[in-house]
Amino acid sequence: MRKSVKKESAGEPGLFGAALPVKPAGGEPKKNSKGLLSFSYSKMSLYEECPLKYKFKYIDKIKEEPKYYFAFGNSIHHAMEFLYAVKAPPFPGIDDLLEAFKKDWGLKSYLEKGYKDPFREEEDYRKGMEMLKNYYRHHEGKFKLPFLLEYSTDVEVDGLLVRIIADKIEYQGNGEIILVDYKTGKDVKRQPAQLYMYQKICELDPRLRERVQETYGDRVAGVRIKQMLYYHVPTLKEYHFDRAEDAEIGGFWERVLGVADNIRGLKYDPTPGERQCLWCDYKKLCPHYYGGRSHCVPPVASAAADAGLVEELVDRYGHLREKMDELNAQIEDVKAKIINLSEGAEGMAGKKYAVNIHRAEKWEFRDRSAVIGVLNEFDLYQKALGLTLKNIVLLMDDPAVPEPARKKLRLHAEKSHIFDLHVKKSGGPLP
Ligand code: SF4
Numbered sequence: 001m002r003k004s005v006k007k008e009s010a011g012e013p014g015l016f017g018a019a020l021p022v023k024p025a026g027g028e029p030k031k032n033s034k035g036l037l038s039f040s041y042s043k044m045s046l047y048e049e050c051p052l053k054y055k056f057k058y059i060d061k062i063k064e065e066p067k068y069y070f071a072f073g074n075s076i077h078h079a080m081e082f083l084y085a086v087k088a089p090p091f092p093g094i095d096d097l098l099e100a101f102k103k104d105w106g107l108k109s110y111l112e113k114g115y116k117d118p119f120r121e122e123e124d125y126r127k128g129m130e131m132l133k134n135y136y137r138h139h140e141g142k143f144k145l146p147f148l149l150e151y152s153t154d155v156e157v158d159g160l161l162v163r164i165i166a167d168k169i170e171y172q173g174n175g176e177i178i179l180v181d182y183k184t185g186k187d188v189k190r191q192p193a194q195l196y197m198y199q200k201i202c203e204l205d206p207r208l209r210e211r212v213q214e215t216y217g218d219r220v221a222g223v224r225i226k227q228m229l230y231y232h233v234p235t236l237k238e239y240h241f242d243r244a245e246d247a248e249i250g251g252f253w254e255r256v257l258g259v260a261d262n263i264r265g266l267k268y269d270p271t272p273g274e275r276q277c278l279w280c281d282y283k284k285l286c287p288h289y290y291g292g293r294s295h296c297v298p299p300v301a302s303a304a305a306d307a308g309l310v311e312e313l314v315d316r317y318g319h320l321r322e323k324m325d326e327l328n329a330q331i332e333d334v335k336a337k338i339i340n341l342s343e344g345a346e347g348m349a350g351k352k353y354a355v356n357i358h359r360a361e362k363w364e365f366r367d368r369s370a371v372i373g374v375l376n377e378f379d380l381y382q383k384a385l386g387l388t389l390k391n392i393v394l395l396m397d398d399p400a401v402p403e404p405a406r407k408k409l410r411l412h413a414e415k416s417h418i419f420d421l422h423v424k425k426s427g428g429p430l431p
Contacts, residue, residue, distance in 0.1 A: 052270035066114035147171035175220030378405035
Protein backbone atom coordinates (compact mmCIF):
# COMPACT_ATOMS: atom_id res chain seq x y z
CA MET A 1 0.00 0.00 0.00
CA ARG A 2 1.96 2.88 -1.35
CA LYS A 3 1.90 6.63 -1.11
CA SER A 4 3.08 8.82 -3.92
CA VAL A 5 4.15 12.12 -3.08
CA LYS A 6 9.74 21.11 -1.83
CA LYS A 7 11.49 22.71 0.60
CA GLU A 8 11.63 26.45 0.66
CA SER A 9 14.48 28.34 2.20
CA ALA A 10 13.69 29.91 5.54
CA GLY A 11 13.35 33.65 5.73
CA GLU A 12 12.46 34.24 2.06
CA PRO A 13 9.19 36.02 1.36
CA GLY A 14 6.42 33.80 0.05
CA LEU A 15 4.51 34.44 -3.12
CA PHE A 16 2.37 37.01 -1.36
CA GLY A 17 5.07 38.45 0.85
CA ALA A 18 6.06 37.45 4.36
CA ALA A 19 2.55 37.41 5.84
CA LEU A 20 1.16 34.93 3.27
CA PRO A 21 -2.53 35.60 3.83
CA VAL A 22 -3.87 32.20 2.88
CA LYS A 23 -7.49 31.76 3.83
CA PRO A 24 -7.90 28.64 5.90
CA ALA A 25 -11.38 27.99 4.59
CA GLY A 26 -12.93 27.62 1.16
CA GLY A 27 -12.43 25.16 -1.67
CA GLU A 28 -14.73 22.39 -2.73
CA PRO A 29 -13.53 18.82 -2.22
CA LYS A 30 -13.39 16.51 -5.23
CA LYS A 31 -16.59 14.61 -5.88
CA ASN A 32 -17.37 12.22 -8.69
CA SER A 33 -20.30 12.53 -11.12
CA LYS A 34 -22.60 10.90 -8.56
CA GLY A 35 -21.62 13.48 -5.95
CA LEU A 36 -19.55 10.95 -3.96
CA LEU A 37 -16.58 12.30 -2.06
CA SER A 38 -13.22 10.75 -3.05
CA PHE A 39 -11.75 9.25 0.06
CA SER A 40 -8.85 7.05 1.15
CA TYR A 41 -6.86 6.11 4.22
CA SER A 42 -4.05 8.55 3.32
CA LYS A 43 -6.54 11.41 2.79
CA MET A 44 -8.12 10.73 6.14
CA SER A 45 -4.81 10.54 8.00
CA LEU A 46 -3.64 13.80 6.41
CA TYR A 47 -6.90 15.54 7.38
CA GLU A 48 -6.57 14.26 10.93
CA GLU A 49 -2.98 15.50 11.04
CA CYS A 50 -3.94 19.03 9.93
CA PRO A 51 -7.05 20.00 7.92
CA LEU A 52 -5.24 22.95 6.32
CA LYS A 53 -2.47 20.66 5.11
CA TYR A 54 -5.17 18.48 3.57
CA LYS A 55 -6.59 21.55 1.83
CA PHE A 56 -3.19 22.57 0.42
CA LYS A 57 -2.66 19.11 -0.97
CA TYR A 58 -6.04 17.88 -2.12
CA ILE A 59 -8.10 21.04 -2.73
CA ASP A 60 -5.46 23.55 -3.88
CA LYS A 61 -3.51 20.70 -5.46
CA ILE A 62 -0.10 22.05 -4.46
CA LYS A 63 2.44 19.33 -4.94
CA GLU A 64 4.53 18.26 -1.99
CA GLU A 65 8.30 17.84 -2.25
CA PRO A 66 9.33 14.46 -3.54
CA LYS A 67 10.29 12.23 -0.64
CA TYR A 68 13.25 9.89 -1.07
CA TYR A 69 11.72 7.28 1.24
CA PHE A 70 8.63 7.07 -0.97
CA ALA A 71 10.84 6.75 -4.07
CA PHE A 72 12.77 3.96 -2.38
CA GLY A 73 9.62 2.15 -1.23
CA ASN A 74 8.05 2.49 -4.68
CA SER A 75 11.03 0.86 -6.42
CA ILE A 76 11.06 -2.03 -3.93
CA HIS A 77 7.30 -2.48 -4.42
CA HIS A 78 7.82 -2.43 -8.18
CA ALA A 79 10.43 -5.19 -7.94
CA MET A 80 8.15 -7.31 -5.72
CA GLU A 81 5.32 -6.89 -8.17
CA PHE A 82 7.64 -7.96 -10.99
CA LEU A 83 8.65 -11.07 -9.04
CA TYR A 84 5.12 -12.33 -8.46
CA ALA A 85 3.46 -11.13 -11.69
CA VAL A 86 3.72 -14.45 -13.50
CA LYS A 87 0.75 -16.47 -14.68
CA ALA A 88 2.45 -19.72 -13.66
CA PRO A 89 5.88 -20.70 -12.27
CA PRO A 90 8.78 -20.45 -12.89
CA PHE A 91 9.27 -17.16 -11.10
CA PRO A 92 11.90 -14.72 -12.42
CA GLY A 93 15.50 -15.35 -11.38
CA ILE A 94 17.39 -13.16 -8.93
CA ASP A 95 19.23 -11.27 -11.70
CA ASP A 96 15.93 -10.40 -13.39
CA LEU A 97 14.52 -9.19 -10.08
CA LEU A 98 17.54 -6.94 -9.49
CA GLU A 99 17.35 -5.67 -13.07
CA ALA A 100 13.67 -4.75 -12.56
CA PHE A 101 14.64 -2.73 -9.46
CA LYS A 102 17.56 -1.08 -11.29
CA LYS A 103 15.37 -0.13 -14.23
CA ASP A 104 12.68 1.46 -12.07
CA TRP A 105 15.34 3.22 -9.95
CA GLY A 106 16.86 4.76 -13.09
CA LEU A 107 13.61 6.33 -14.28
CA LYS A 108 14.09 9.46 -12.14
CA SER A 109 17.10 11.62 -11.22
CA TYR A 110 18.22 11.80 -7.59
CA LEU A 111 16.56 15.23 -7.27
CA GLU A 112 13.30 13.99 -8.73
CA LYS A 113 13.37 11.21 -6.17
CA GLY A 114 13.88 13.71 -3.35
CA TYR A 115 17.55 13.04 -2.50
CA LYS A 116 19.74 16.02 -1.62
CA ASP A 117 22.81 14.49 -3.26
CA PRO A 118 23.70 11.58 -5.56
CA PHE A 119 25.69 9.84 -2.79
CA ARG A 120 22.62 9.23 -0.62
CA GLU A 121 20.80 8.01 -3.69
CA GLU A 122 23.63 5.57 -4.49
CA GLU A 123 23.60 4.37 -0.89
CA ASP A 124 19.89 3.59 -1.08
CA TYR A 125 20.33 1.91 -4.44
CA ARG A 126 22.85 -0.48 -2.91
CA LYS A 127 20.62 -0.95 0.12
CA GLY A 128 17.68 -1.83 -2.14
CA MET A 129 19.74 -4.33 -4.15
CA GLU A 130 20.93 -6.00 -0.96
CA MET A 131 17.40 -6.07 0.48
CA LEU A 132 16.01 -7.77 -2.61
CA LYS A 133 18.86 -10.30 -2.76
CA ASN A 134 18.16 -11.24 0.86
CA TYR A 135 14.44 -11.50 0.20
CA TYR A 136 14.97 -13.69 -2.82
CA ARG A 137 17.38 -16.04 -1.08
CA HIS A 138 15.15 -16.29 1.98
CA HIS A 139 12.09 -17.32 -0.04
CA GLU A 140 13.74 -19.07 -2.97
CA GLY A 141 11.90 -22.25 -3.91
CA LYS A 142 8.89 -21.23 -1.77
CA PHE A 143 7.39 -18.48 -3.93
CA LYS A 144 3.61 -18.85 -4.23
CA LEU A 145 1.34 -17.41 -6.89
CA PRO A 146 -0.72 -14.66 -5.27
CA PHE A 147 -4.42 -14.21 -5.86
CA LEU A 148 -4.01 -10.50 -6.73
CA LEU A 149 -1.15 -8.02 -7.01
CA GLU A 150 -1.40 -4.22 -6.63
CA TYR A 151 -5.16 -4.59 -6.42
CA SER A 152 -6.79 -1.16 -6.70
CA THR A 153 -10.49 -0.68 -6.15
CA ASP A 154 -12.98 2.13 -5.52
CA VAL A 155 -15.97 1.24 -3.40
CA GLU A 156 -19.09 3.36 -2.96
CA VAL A 157 -20.24 3.51 0.62
CA ASP A 158 -22.17 6.10 2.68
CA GLY A 159 -21.72 8.89 0.12
CA LEU A 160 -18.01 8.16 -0.24
CA LEU A 161 -15.94 6.66 -3.02
CA VAL A 162 -13.21 4.96 -1.07
CA ARG A 163 -10.02 3.83 -2.78
CA ILE A 164 -7.66 1.19 -1.52
CA ILE A 165 -4.59 -0.32 -3.17
CA ALA A 166 -3.43 -3.63 -1.75
CA ASP A 167 0.13 -4.79 -2.46
CA LYS A 168 -0.74 -8.48 -2.53
CA ILE A 169 -3.78 -10.60 -1.71
CA GLU A 170 -3.59 -14.31 -0.97
CA TYR A 171 -6.66 -16.54 -1.14
CA GLN A 172 -7.28 -19.05 1.62
CA GLY A 173 -10.47 -20.70 0.32
CA ASN A 174 -14.10 -20.20 1.48
CA GLY A 175 -13.97 -16.52 0.58
CA GLU A 176 -11.18 -15.82 3.07
CA ILE A 177 -8.22 -13.63 2.12
CA ILE A 178 -4.94 -12.44 3.60
CA LEU A 179 -3.89 -8.91 2.71
CA VAL A 180 -0.13 -8.36 2.46
CA ASP A 181 1.39 -4.89 2.84
CA TYR A 182 5.13 -4.46 2.19
CA LYS A 183 6.89 -2.10 4.57
CA THR A 184 10.32 -0.70 3.71
CA GLY A 185 10.93 1.89 6.46
CA LYS A 186 13.08 1.52 9.58
CA ASP A 187 10.43 -0.15 11.65
CA VAL A 188 6.87 -1.42 11.50
CA LYS A 189 4.10 0.07 13.58
CA ARG A 190 0.56 -1.23 13.72
CA GLN A 191 -1.62 1.30 11.91
CA PRO A 192 -5.14 0.46 13.13
CA ALA A 193 -6.87 2.98 10.85
CA GLN A 194 -5.22 1.47 7.79
CA LEU A 195 -6.11 -2.06 8.88
CA TYR A 196 -9.73 -1.13 9.56
CA MET A 197 -10.10 0.76 6.28
CA TYR A 198 -8.77 -2.15 4.24
CA GLN A 199 -10.94 -4.66 6.05
CA LYS A 200 -14.10 -2.60 5.65
CA ILE A 201 -13.55 -1.87 1.96
CA CYS A 202 -12.38 -5.35 0.93
CA GLU A 203 -15.40 -6.93 2.57
CA LEU A 204 -17.78 -4.54 0.81
CA ASP A 205 -16.10 -4.76 -2.58
CA PRO A 206 -18.30 -6.63 -5.11
CA ARG A 207 -15.44 -6.88 -7.64
CA LEU A 208 -13.28 -8.80 -5.18
CA ARG A 209 -16.03 -11.39 -4.79
CA GLU A 210 -16.29 -11.68 -8.58
CA ARG A 211 -12.52 -12.12 -8.90
CA VAL A 212 -12.65 -14.98 -6.37
CA GLN A 213 -15.25 -16.71 -8.48
CA GLU A 214 -13.37 -16.06 -11.76
CA THR A 215 -10.05 -17.28 -10.37
CA TYR A 216 -11.02 -20.12 -8.05
CA GLY A 217 -14.61 -20.92 -9.10
CA ASP A 218 -15.78 -20.29 -5.50
CA ARG A 219 -19.29 -18.84 -5.37
CA VAL A 220 -19.05 -16.99 -2.08
CA ALA A 221 -21.60 -14.66 -0.52
CA GLY A 222 -18.84 -12.29 0.47
CA VAL A 223 -15.13 -11.96 0.94
CA ARG A 224 -13.83 -12.00 4.48
CA ILE A 225 -10.44 -10.84 5.74
CA LYS A 226 -8.73 -13.60 7.63
CA GLN A 227 -5.60 -11.66 8.45
CA MET A 228 -3.55 -8.65 7.50
CA LEU A 229 0.16 -9.10 7.20
CA TYR A 230 2.78 -6.39 7.27
CA TYR A 231 5.92 -7.76 5.62
CA HIS A 232 9.02 -5.77 6.67
CA VAL A 233 11.35 -6.27 3.72
CA PRO A 234 14.57 -4.94 5.40
CA THR A 235 14.36 -7.53 8.21
CA LEU A 236 12.31 -10.22 6.41
CA LYS A 237 9.92 -10.22 9.39
CA GLU A 238 6.19 -10.77 9.20
CA TYR A 239 3.69 -9.02 11.47
CA HIS A 240 0.27 -10.64 11.53
CA PHE A 241 -2.90 -8.86 12.56
CA ASP A 242 -6.18 -10.66 13.01
CA ARG A 243 -9.46 -9.52 11.57
CA ALA A 244 -10.89 -6.63 13.61
CA GLU A 245 -14.14 -7.08 15.53
CA ASP A 246 -17.26 -5.55 14.01
CA ALA A 247 -17.54 -3.13 16.97
CA GLU A 248 -14.03 -1.79 16.26
CA ILE A 249 -14.88 -1.33 12.60
CA GLY A 250 -18.15 0.41 13.57
CA GLY A 251 -16.33 2.91 15.81
CA PHE A 252 -13.73 3.51 13.13
CA TRP A 253 -16.39 4.10 10.50
CA GLU A 254 -18.06 6.78 12.65
CA ARG A 255 -14.66 8.50 12.66
CA VAL A 256 -14.43 8.24 8.85
CA LEU A 257 -17.90 9.75 8.43
CA GLY A 258 -16.99 12.58 10.83
CA VAL A 259 -13.89 13.46 8.78
CA ALA A 260 -15.91 13.25 5.55
CA ASP A 261 -18.59 15.58 7.00
CA ASN A 262 -15.92 18.10 7.96
CA ILE A 263 -14.42 18.00 4.47
CA ARG A 264 -17.86 18.47 2.90
CA GLY A 265 -18.46 21.35 5.32
CA LEU A 266 -15.20 22.94 4.08
CA LYS A 267 -13.73 22.88 7.56
CA TYR A 268 -10.01 23.38 7.05
CA ASP A 269 -9.00 25.02 10.32
CA PRO A 270 -5.33 24.27 10.93
CA THR A 271 -4.11 22.23 13.88
CA PRO A 272 -0.51 23.40 14.16
CA GLY A 273 1.83 21.39 16.29
CA GLU A 274 5.51 20.61 16.52
CA ARG A 275 5.28 17.15 14.94
CA GLN A 276 2.95 17.92 12.03
CA CYS A 277 4.46 21.35 11.19
CA LEU A 278 8.03 20.04 11.29
CA TRP A 279 7.45 17.73 8.32
CA CYS A 280 4.96 19.97 6.51
CA ASP A 281 5.87 21.11 3.00
CA TYR A 282 3.40 23.99 3.21
CA LYS A 283 5.07 25.99 5.99
CA LYS A 284 5.83 28.89 3.64
CA LEU A 285 2.21 29.10 2.58
CA CYS A 286 0.82 28.66 6.04
CA PRO A 287 -0.03 31.71 8.16
CA HIS A 288 -0.26 29.46 11.21
CA TYR A 289 3.31 28.20 11.14
CA TYR A 290 5.91 30.23 12.96
CA GLY A 291 9.44 28.95 13.42
CA GLY A 292 8.31 25.51 14.52
CA ARG A 293 5.89 26.90 17.10
CA SER A 294 2.21 27.45 16.76
CA HIS A 295 0.59 30.85 16.87
CA CYS A 296 -2.09 29.07 18.80
CA VAL A 297 0.08 28.46 21.86
CA PRO A 298 -1.61 30.62 24.48
CA PRO A 299 0.54 33.09 26.39
CA VAL A 300 1.45 31.80 29.83
CA ALA A 301 1.03 34.45 32.52
CA SER A 302 3.25 34.10 35.54
CA ALA A 303 1.28 33.82 38.74
CA ALA A 304 3.95 35.88 40.41
CA ALA A 305 3.74 38.67 37.84
CA ASP A 306 3.43 42.05 39.45
CA ALA A 307 0.05 43.34 38.23
CA GLY A 308 1.06 46.99 38.71
CA LEU A 309 4.29 46.58 36.76
CA VAL A 310 2.45 44.75 33.94
CA GLU A 311 -0.07 47.60 33.61
CA GLU A 312 2.70 50.21 33.55
CA LEU A 313 4.73 48.32 30.89
CA VAL A 314 1.71 47.60 28.68
CA ASP A 315 0.62 51.28 28.79
CA ARG A 316 4.15 52.47 28.07
CA TYR A 317 4.43 50.05 25.16
CA GLY A 318 1.08 51.23 23.75
CA HIS A 319 2.09 54.89 24.09
CA LEU A 320 5.45 54.31 22.35
CA ARG A 321 3.75 52.38 19.54
CA GLU A 322 1.33 55.28 19.01
CA LYS A 323 4.22 57.75 18.80
CA MET A 324 6.08 55.42 16.44
CA ASP A 325 3.04 55.10 14.15
CA GLU A 326 2.77 58.92 14.00
CA LEU A 327 6.48 59.28 13.22
CA ASN A 328 6.34 56.51 10.59
CA ALA A 329 3.44 58.29 8.86
CA GLN A 330 5.44 61.54 8.82
CA ILE A 331 8.56 59.74 7.52
CA GLU A 332 6.57 58.15 4.66
CA ASP A 333 5.05 61.51 3.74
CA VAL A 334 8.43 63.31 3.65
CA LYS A 335 10.02 60.38 1.79
CA ALA A 336 7.33 60.52 -0.92
CA LYS A 337 7.92 64.27 -1.35
CA ILE A 338 11.73 63.81 -1.67
CA ILE A 339 11.27 61.03 -4.27
CA ASN A 340 8.84 63.21 -6.24
CA LEU A 341 11.36 66.02 -6.32
CA SER A 342 14.39 63.82 -7.02
CA GLU A 343 13.61 63.36 -10.77
CA GLY A 344 15.77 60.25 -11.01
CA ALA A 345 18.73 61.63 -9.02
CA GLU A 346 20.63 59.09 -6.91
CA GLY A 347 21.13 61.38 -3.96
CA MET A 348 19.91 64.68 -2.47
CA ALA A 349 21.36 66.83 0.31
CA GLY A 350 20.00 69.08 3.03
CA LYS A 351 22.09 71.34 5.33
CA LYS A 352 22.70 68.69 7.98
CA TYR A 353 21.79 65.40 6.27
CA ALA A 354 22.11 63.72 2.87
CA VAL A 355 20.09 60.84 1.40
CA ASN A 356 21.03 58.16 -1.09
CA ILE A 357 18.04 57.00 -3.13
CA HIS A 358 17.77 53.28 -3.99
CA ARG A 359 15.21 52.25 -6.57
CA ALA A 360 14.05 48.67 -7.14
CA GLU A 361 11.36 46.79 -8.99
CA LYS A 362 8.63 45.14 -7.00
CA TRP A 363 6.59 42.26 -8.34
CA GLU A 364 3.29 41.11 -7.04
CA PHE A 365 1.09 38.17 -7.94
CA ARG A 366 -2.42 38.77 -6.72
CA ASP A 367 -4.10 35.61 -7.99
CA ARG A 368 -2.36 32.91 -5.98
CA SER A 369 -4.44 30.03 -7.35
CA ALA A 370 -3.81 31.08 -10.96
CA VAL A 371 -0.02 31.18 -10.41
CA ILE A 372 -0.10 27.77 -8.72
CA GLY A 373 -2.15 26.54 -11.68
CA VAL A 374 0.53 27.71 -14.16
CA LEU A 375 3.33 26.12 -12.09
CA ASN A 376 1.47 22.83 -11.94
CA GLU A 377 0.45 22.95 -15.62
CA PHE A 378 4.10 23.28 -16.74
CA ASP A 379 5.46 21.14 -13.90
CA LEU A 380 7.52 24.08 -12.65
CA TYR A 381 6.84 23.81 -8.94
CA GLN A 382 10.12 21.99 -8.29
CA LYS A 383 12.05 24.36 -10.54
CA ALA A 384 10.67 27.33 -8.63
CA LEU A 385 12.27 25.79 -5.54
CA GLY A 386 9.27 26.78 -3.52
CA LEU A 387 6.43 29.16 -3.81
CA THR A 388 8.56 32.23 -3.13
CA LEU A 389 8.10 35.57 -4.81
CA LYS A 390 11.77 35.77 -5.78
CA ASN A 391 11.81 32.35 -7.41
CA ILE A 392 8.63 32.93 -9.38
CA VAL A 393 10.08 36.24 -10.70
CA LEU A 394 13.28 34.39 -11.69
CA LEU A 395 11.20 31.88 -13.65
CA MET A 396 9.70 34.69 -15.75
CA ASP A 397 13.18 35.54 -17.07
CA ASP A 398 14.60 32.04 -17.25
CA PRO A 399 15.20 31.03 -20.91
CA ALA A 400 15.06 27.37 -19.84
CA VAL A 401 11.37 27.83 -18.94
CA PRO A 402 9.03 27.40 -21.93
CA GLU A 403 7.86 30.75 -23.32
CA PRO A 404 4.12 29.89 -22.98
CA ALA A 405 4.68 29.32 -19.24
CA ARG A 406 6.59 32.60 -18.85
CA LYS A 407 3.89 34.41 -20.78
CA LYS A 408 1.17 33.00 -18.55
CA LEU A 409 3.10 33.93 -15.40
CA ARG A 410 3.60 37.50 -16.72
CA LEU A 411 -0.16 37.78 -17.19
CA HIS A 412 -0.58 37.41 -13.42
CA ALA A 413 2.36 39.63 -12.47
CA GLU A 414 2.10 43.30 -11.53
CA LYS A 415 5.25 45.42 -11.47
CA SER A 416 5.69 48.55 -9.33
CA HIS A 417 8.72 50.43 -7.98
CA ILE A 418 9.94 50.74 -4.44
CA PHE A 419 12.27 53.38 -3.08
CA ASP A 420 14.52 53.34 -0.11
CA LEU A 421 16.30 56.35 1.34
CA HIS A 422 19.59 55.81 3.13
CA VAL A 423 20.26 58.82 5.32
CA LYS A 424 23.50 60.09 6.75
CA LYS A 425 24.66 63.26 8.47
CA SER A 426 26.32 65.55 5.93
CA GLY A 427 30.09 65.64 5.94
CA GLY A 428 30.72 61.87 5.56
CA PRO A 429 30.41 59.45 2.62
CA LEU A 430 26.94 58.32 1.67
CA PRO A 431 26.10 54.72 2.51
S1 SF4 B 1 2.56 24.35 8.75
FE1 SF4 B 1 1.47 23.29 10.43
S2 SF4 B 1 -0.50 24.41 10.63
FE2 SF4 B 1 0.35 24.95 8.65
S3 SF4 B 1 -0.57 23.53 7.17
FE3 SF4 B 1 1.38 22.63 7.82
S4 SF4 B 1 0.86 21.33 9.53
FE4 SF4 B 1 -0.88 22.68 9.24
